Amino acid sequence: MEIHLILLFMIFAGIVAVEVKDLISSLIALSAAGLALSLGFLVLKAPSLAITQLVVEILCVIILIRATINKDLPMVKDGRWFFNTVATVLFIGCFLVFSYFALKELPAFGQPLMRVSGEYLAGGFTQTGVANLVSAITLNFRSYDALAEAAIIFASIIGVLAITRRIGKTNEQ
Amino acid sequence: MSTYLLCFILFCVGLYCILRKRNIVKIIIGLGIIEYSVNMFLVLIGYRMQGRAPILAKDQAINNMVDPLTQAMVLTTIVIGLALMVLVVSIAIRIYEKYGTFDITKIRRLRG
Known part of the structure; x- marks a missing residue:
């Protein structure tokens, strides 16, 4: 509740x-x-x-x-607001209808599928020695996910540096 | 079921923001709302009634914990969401420097 x-x-x-x-x-x-x-x-x-x-x-x-x-900045008022709003509402309505039918197939709230994580819960402490099972899964069972996460963060940092750099803009007036 | 539907309504608020608004900062805010709703939905799927947090203690039974796998995945997702937000905000700052506006209908000039 x-x-x-x-x-x-x-x-x-x-x-x-x-x-x-x-x-x-x-x-x-x-x-x-x-x-x-x-x-x-x-x-x-x-x-x-x-x-x-x-x-x-x-x-x-x-x-x-x-x-x-x-x-x-002040918001603009002109433009195709009617078409914009109608298309947005139609799209959201379609999304809600399809999600309603998809939600019927999911397990009910409060009874999760524990097919994989049941084994993690059963053998997590004896295999890793970590009391916090989320840390055990992140850093031991699925550590490639953590590696890919670090790779994504580095890619994001490189992207920010490439977007906001000042060098190479000398030709603009 | 009603909890899932509330989560989807939150998703739809973010979707409305992305599709309807014209300010880039508003679009980034819509992305943030969508990210919150998806994280919340994944954790809701792994929740077990009267469960307890997946942290082992000395004298407690093991078979009543919530799903730790979705929590580990969402932990990854939150940090990736921060990286995404930083990248999008830097693109928005750069667009403001170049065009002097956040309005996406004014960003039309093709310049190399």
Whole structure:
């Protein structure tokens, strides 16, 4: 029941973040949704995820405020708003209908499929010696995932450096 | 079931933001909302009723834990989401330097 309240709060914060005119207020609403997500992870018995989400959320807000500070601009009114809105609502409606049919095939809330992770739970401590099973899976059973994650982070850093560099722009006037 | 549907409604809020808004920062905010909803959905799938966190203690039974596999995957996803956000924000800053606006309908000039 707490998770329903947290999800409703996240939907409300998301709608506020989408619809408010001021960009900084929008960012604050987004970070409220992220902190509610961290609380939701705690309710869903995932404390390591909650800690990570808290840190990542604060970093995201700092980066986004860096991007938008002193750059607020008035929204344009002209253009094809009617076609835009109708297409968006149609697409979201199709998505919700298909997701409703897909959700019937999923296991019910509260009874997960434990086919693979049952073995991790049974033999995780004896095989790895780590009490926190999430760390055991991340760093031992599925450590290639952690390796690929590090590779993606390095690719992202290289991309940021390549996008924001100043060298090579001397020909512009 | 209702929990999953609330999660999908949150996804749809982010999708509406991406498809409808014209400010690049709003589109990035929509991406963030979609990322939150997907993370929440994956953790919801692995939740077990009256379960406890997948951390071993001395005197507790092992057979009532929530699914640790989805939590490990979501841990990867959160960090990759941060990397994605940094990359998209740097592209947005660069576009603002070049065009002087965040409006995607004004970013039309083809320049090499």
